[in-house]
Amino acid sequence: MYVQPDVCNGCGYCVVNCPFGVIERNPDDGRAFKCTFCYDRQRDGLSPACATACPTESIKFGEIEELREEARERIANLRDKGFDDVHIYDPVDSSVGGIHAFFITRGDPKSYNLPPNPDVPTVHLRKAWTSAGLAALCMVAGAFLAFGKGRD
Amino acid sequence: MADTGDKIGKTGQGQHQRARGKPDKEARLREIRCEAELHGRVGSRNASEDATSGAIAGPPFPLASAETGYYGTPLLKKSQWTMEIPAYFFVGGAAGAAAVIASVGNLTGADKDLVREARWLAAIGGAISPALLISDLGMPSRFLNMLRVFKIQSPMSVGSWTLVAFSNAAAASALAGMLQSRYRRAGAGRMFRIIGNASESVAALTGLVLSTYTGVLIGATAVPVWSENAATLPAHFAASGLGAAVSILELKGHESNRALNALGIGAAAAETIVGARIESQDKRSLRPLKHGHSGGLVRLGGLLSGPLPLTLRLLAGSPKKHHSKKSWRRNLRRAAALSTVAGSLLTRIAWLEAGKASQKDPAPLLELPTPH
Numbered sequence: 001m002y003v004q005p006d007v008c009n010g011c012g013y014c015v016v017n018c019p020f021g022v023i024e025r026n027p028d029d030g031r032a033f034k035c036t037f038c039y040d041r042q043r044d045g046l047s048p049a050c051a052t053a054c055p056t057e058s059i060k061f062g063e064i065e066e067l068r069e070e071a072r073e074r075i076a077n078l079r080d081k082g083f084d085d086v087h088i089y090d091p092v093d094s095s096v097g098g099i100h101a102f103f104i105t106r107g108d109p110k111s112y113n114l115p116p117n118p119d120v121p122t123v124h125l126r127k128a129w130t131s132a133g134l135a136a137l138c139m140v141a142g143a144f145l146a147f148g149k150g151r152d
Numbered sequence: 153m154a155d156t157g158d159k160i161g162k163t164g165q166g167q168h169q170r171a172r173g174k175p176d177k178e179a180r181l182r183e184i185r186c187e188a189e190l191h192g193r194v195g196s197r198n199a200s201e202d203a204t205s206g207a208i209a210g211p212p213f214p215l216a217s218a219e220t221g222y223y224g225t226p227l228l229k230k231s232q233w234t235m236e237i238p239a240y241f242f243v244g245g246a247a248g249a250a251a252v253i254a255s256v257g258n259l260t261g262a263d264k265d266l267v268r269e270a271r272w273l274a275a276i277g278g279a280i281s282p283a284l285l286i287s288d289l290g291m292p293s294r295f296l297n298m299l300r301v302f303k304i305q306s307p308m309s310v311g312s313w314t315l316v317a318f319s320n321a322a323a324a325s326a327l328a329g330m331l332q333s334r335y336r337r338a339g340a341g342r343m344f345r346i347i348g349n350a351s352e353s354v355a356a357l358t359g360l361v362l363s364t365y366t367g368v369l370i371g372a373t374a375v376p377v378w379s380e381n382a383a384t385l386p387a388h389f390a391a392s393g394l395g396a397a398v399s400i401l402e403l404k405g406h407e408s409n410r411a412l413n414a415l416g417i418g419a420a421a422a423e424t425i426v427g428a429r430i431e432s433q434d435k436r437s438l439r440p441l442k443h444g445h446s447g448g449l450v451r452l453g454g455l456l457s458g459p460l461p462l463t464l465r466l467l468a469g470s471p472k473k474h475h476s477k478k479s480w481r482r483n484l485r486r487a488a489a490l491s492t493v494a495g496s497l498l499t500r501i502a503w504l505e506a507g508k509a510s511q512k513d514p515a516p517l518l519e520l521p522t523p524h
Contacts (some may be wrong), residue, residue: 007294007297007300008290008291008294008297009289009290009291009292009294009295009297009298010289010290010291010294011288011289011290011298011308012231012232012233012288012290013306013308013369015229015230015231015232016228016231016233016370016373016374016375016378016507016511017373017374018228018229018374019374019517020227021226021227021228021229021374022229023229024229024232025232025290026290027232029290030289030290030291031290031291032290055181055184056181056184056185056188057185077192078192081191081192083192107215108215108216110216110518110519110520111215111216111222112222113216113221113222113225113227113514113518115227115517115518115519116518116519117519118374118517119374119379121372121373121374121379122305122372124371124372124373124379124382125305125307125368125372127371127382127383128307128367128368128371128372128382128383128385128386129368129386130383131364131367131368131371131382131383131384131385131386131387132361132364132365132367132368132386132387132390133364134387135364135386135387135390135391136360136361136363136364136390138387138390138422139249139252139360139363139390139394140252140256140360142394142414142415142418143252143253143256143257143411143415144256144260145414146410146411146412146414146415146418147256147257147260147262147411148260
């Protein structure tokens with residue numbers, strides 16, 4: 001996801017919609033900001049700065065499927081070495097359908113503020129619009145009833 | 153610092169020192185990487201004392217709890233919406249419902265004054281609403297960017313377009329109505345009547361969306377107290393907006409209108425049901441609706457929009473033509489109307505505050521066990 005800084009007008013709707021609590025509006029500037037995966041560096045063929053700078057290569061950048069495969073191998077490797085509490089945090093089975101920045105954690109991912117079942121907020125749209133539609137119908141029907149009866 | 157700068161400037165010694173230090177650090181990093189790759193851990197100082205035994209003593213981090221979450225840092229970011237947003241929910245909701253009243257009233261041949269005033273209520277609300285929304289933007293000068301695209305899956309986008317259509321249609325219908333009564337000459341009067349009625353229909357249709365979509369807007373978010381009520385909020389806000397519109401018109405001198413009173417009873421009954429539902433539910437994610445500062449606001453707003461005006465209206469009975477102007481029944485209905493307007497505004501503030509409280513509680517999203 002990339003927030004276009006020249007378009008964002010700071011409505012703040014992304015802030016209440018991010019299931020991971022990542023994006024925020026800069027109070028001095030008014031616009032919303034989040035990590036861009038170094039969009040500018042990538043355009044010049046470079047890797048994101050964090051992955052380039054990380055001294056232990058704990059942060060890796062690459063093709064998502066390759067990274068997922070690498071993470072699976074790493075988990076298996078760590079389990080072999082007796083690390084029974086390693087987990088991969090990538091909620092593929094939730095409505096989010098997996099994330100593009102995932103983590104290998106020791107201990108429950110919850111302990112790192114990572115929600116076990118995050119939801120894409122649009123999953124609530126259907127029932128919300130249904131409620132809106134029914135309410136609108138009731139309002140119109142009620143108004144016709146009230147004004148029809150009230151005429152005398 | 154000044155000393156180093158001086159050396160760099162004069163002799164370049166600083167740069168030389170930095171270059172000399174670099175290979176050491178890089179070599180150490182390579183060492184760490186090799187060790188990590190070979191053994192799956194780094195057994196140097198600062199690493200776990202138990203590393204040599206090959207077993208892990210326990211996680212070197214505290215477990216997240218319902219009380220503290222992640223080091224006391226909430227999972228969700230705080231909503232940065234200010235008071236303009238609940239104020240807009242109130243104004244837009246009342247304006248949208250007023251347009252519906254104007255249109256249905258006009259179609260059923262209701263009191264001409266009532267239709268005219270309902271059109272103006274919609275138009276004024278439609279003018280205040282964008283101002284409130286624009287002033288809440290982080291970059292108000294970019295408000296037109298809201299209309300850059302139309303995105304059906306974004307209630308924010310749908311709402312923005314709806315508001316633009318509504319504001320224009322409501323203003324057009326109110327102005328056409330005014331011009332129609334001013335220029336009664338055959339051709340002009342008829343033209344203004346057609347323009348007024350057409351724009352009134354557009355205002356009523358978009359008004360229905362305007363008074364309900366704000367519930368969708370906050371219902372379809374990541375904030376648990378809102379998303380868990382996604383099916384309730386749009387209807388709740390519609391009832392709140394209808395109650396407010398009816399009450400404002402009554403306070404403008406239509407407190408003896410039977411249709412308005414009937415709609416007021418309907419809205420208050422709906423709000424009473426919503427209030428009872430909120431009270432009957434007991435869940436960690438819904439705590440902000442019953443506890444703390446936001447809980448108090450939700451309850452007060454609910455009482456003022458539901459049970460109180462409902463009781464007052466039922467006590468007052470249906471308005472009759474022969475009741476004198478000073479009738480106690482009329483005063484009861486006025487009290488009900490005042491209570492409903494205050495309750496409608498308070499309800500929107502309360503839900504926004506409940507959202508803020510919900511964003512601070514990590515327990516529902518982290519699915520943490522909570523003590524009762």
